[in-house]
Amino acid sequence: MADIISVHSFRGGTGKSNTSANLAALYAMDGLRVGVIDTDIQSPGIHVIFGLNDDEAVYSLNDYLWGRCAIQQTACDVSYALRGTCKGAVYLIPSSVNAADIARVIHDGYDIDLLSDGFRELIQALKLDILMIDTHPGLNEETLLSIAISNVLLVVMRPDYQDYQGTGLTVEVARELEVPRMMILINKVPLTFDLEQIRWTVADTYNCPVAGVVPHSDEMMGLASHDIFAVRYADHPIVTELRLVAKILRS
Ligand SMILES: Nc1ncnc2c1ncn2[C@@H]1O[C@H](COP(=O)(O)OP(=O)(O)OP(=O)(O)O)[C@@H](O)[C@H]1O
Ligand SMILES: [Mg+2]
Numbered sequence: 698m699a700d701i702i703s704v705h706s707f708r709g710g711t712g713k714s715n716t717s718a719n720l721a722a723l724y725a726m727d728g729l730r731v732g733v734i735d736t737d738i739q740s741p742g743i744h745v746i747f748g749l750n751d752d753e754a755v756y757s758l759n760d761y762l763w764g765r766c767a768i769q770q771t772a773c774d775v776s777y778a779l780r781g782t783c784k785g786a787v788y789l790i791p792s793s794v795n796a797a798d799i800a801r802v803i804h805d806g807y808d809i810d811l812l813s814d815g816f817r818e819l820i821q822a823l824k825l826d827i828l829m830i831d832t833h834p835g836l837n838e839e840t841l842l843s844i845a846i847s848n849v850l851l852v853v854m855r856p857d858y859q860d861y862q863g864t865g866l867t868v869e870v871a872r873e874l875e876v877p878r879m880m881i882l883i884n885k886v887p888l889t890f891d892l893e894q895i896r897w898t899v900a901d902t903y904n905c906p907v908a909g910v911v912p913h914s915d916e917m918m919g920l921a922s923h924d925i926f927a928v929r930y931a932d933h934p935i936v937t938e939l940r941l942v943a944k945i946l947r948s
Contacts, residue, residue, distance in 0.1 A: 699820045701828045702946055703847040707863025709834040711853040712884040715917070716939070717831040718746040719927045721787050723936075723943045725776065726927075728784040729826040732772065732819055734758065736812070736843055737833040738802050741792035746922050747775040749789060757793035761815055762807040768815040769822040779928055788823055809838055813846050827947075836870060845874040849946050851908060855885045856895055861902070868903045880908035882942060887913055909942035911935055 704717045714737075721731045735743045735758065744754070754773050756766040772788040779787065793799065820828055830843045844850055850871050854860040864881065871879050883899055886892060892910045900907045914935055917926055927936045 699825045699828055700849060700947060701816065701820075701830065701847045702849045702851060703830040703832060703843045704851045704853060705832045705840060705844060705867060706834050706853040706860070707836070707867045708860050711834070711855050711860065712882075712911075713834070713853050714743040714746060714831050715922060715926065716851070716853055716882060716884065716911075717829050718743055718925050719936070719939050720943050720946070721827075721829050722779055722782075722925045722927045723940055724827055725779060725783045725785040725787045730786045730788075730824055732788045732790065732823055732825045732828045733775075734790040734816070734819070734828065734830050735792040736830055736839045738792045738839065739799060739833055741794055741799075742922070743831045744789060744791040744794075746925060747778045747787070747789050748924070749773055749775055749791060751794065754791050757791050757798070758815075759793040759798045759802060759807075762802075762811055767822075768818045772819065772823060778925055782928060782931075785826070786823075788825075790819065806838075809842055812839060812842055816846060836867070841870070841874065844871055844876055848877050850876045850879045851882055851942075851946060852879065852905075853882045853884050854899075856883060856887070856890060865903065868905055878946075880906050880946065882909050882911065883907060884911045885913045886910055908945045909938050911938055 704713045721733045724731045735741050756771045760766045761768045771790045775789045776783040776786050832840045854864040896907045896910050
């Protein structure tokens with residue numbers, strides 16, 4: 698059985714897409730076959746981190762949801778983004794960056810059941826060990842579905858009071874949806890903070906295990922989502938922490 702890991706946050710910009718891409722890369726470096734699906738249909742972005750060009754993706758998730766192709770036809774092999782460190786494989790299922798497609802999905806919606814069917818078909822067709830779902834912030838329909846069908850939910854938050862409240866809501870909703878495992882990743886922690894203290898405070902506040910605490914990094918900011926951090930800075934302490942997170946999520 699493949700693990701389905703959803704990466705979510707209540708508020709935007711917490712680091713979901715970069716975290717999803719890095720975790721996917723770390724799993725593939727360990728020899729696993731990983732799918733990464735961009736369910737952020739309103740504001741797609743993770744394809745940029747993998748360096749996927751527009752002309753490489755013949756079909757997007759939107760095409761599948763509109764019945765134009767099978768889900769496996771949307772999968773792009775982006776293992777090349779790991780530049781020789783990939784022992785498994787990474788497949789990206791991008792969302793369309795065509796303005797008309799985005800407008801259509803917002804206006805007309807789609808059959809949400811197709812999304813869960815697609816997740817399952819993809820796991821089978823590509824023989825995936827892991828499916829990572831990069832979500833849109835907030836609690837919309839596809840996010841709720843992604844959370845509900847996951848084995849593991851990773852909630853990403855910054856140490857910011859607006860995030861604290863939103864994370865509380867997400868954790869509550871996920872409990873109602875009976876997600877088997879939920880963990881929190883605290884990201885972009887200022888270097889002046891005590892990392893261990895924040896870990897315990899957050900775990901205690903939400904009564905939820907903390908998978909990792911990732912400091913703010915100028916190198917990550919400087920990379921500007923133009924590469925996979927774990928590939929570019931393999932020996933960076935953040936990558937060591939993300940490796941631990943990757944392990945904890947599957948243990
Ligand atoms: N630990 C970190 N230190 C510094 N910058 C970071 C860190 N994590 C992520 N970032 C930066 O934060 C920005 C937002 O990251 P990302 O796109 O991954 O967030 P997101 O949660 O997916 O956003 P959205 O909600 O818009 O989809 C990017 O510029 C990324 O490089
Ligand atoms: Mg994102």
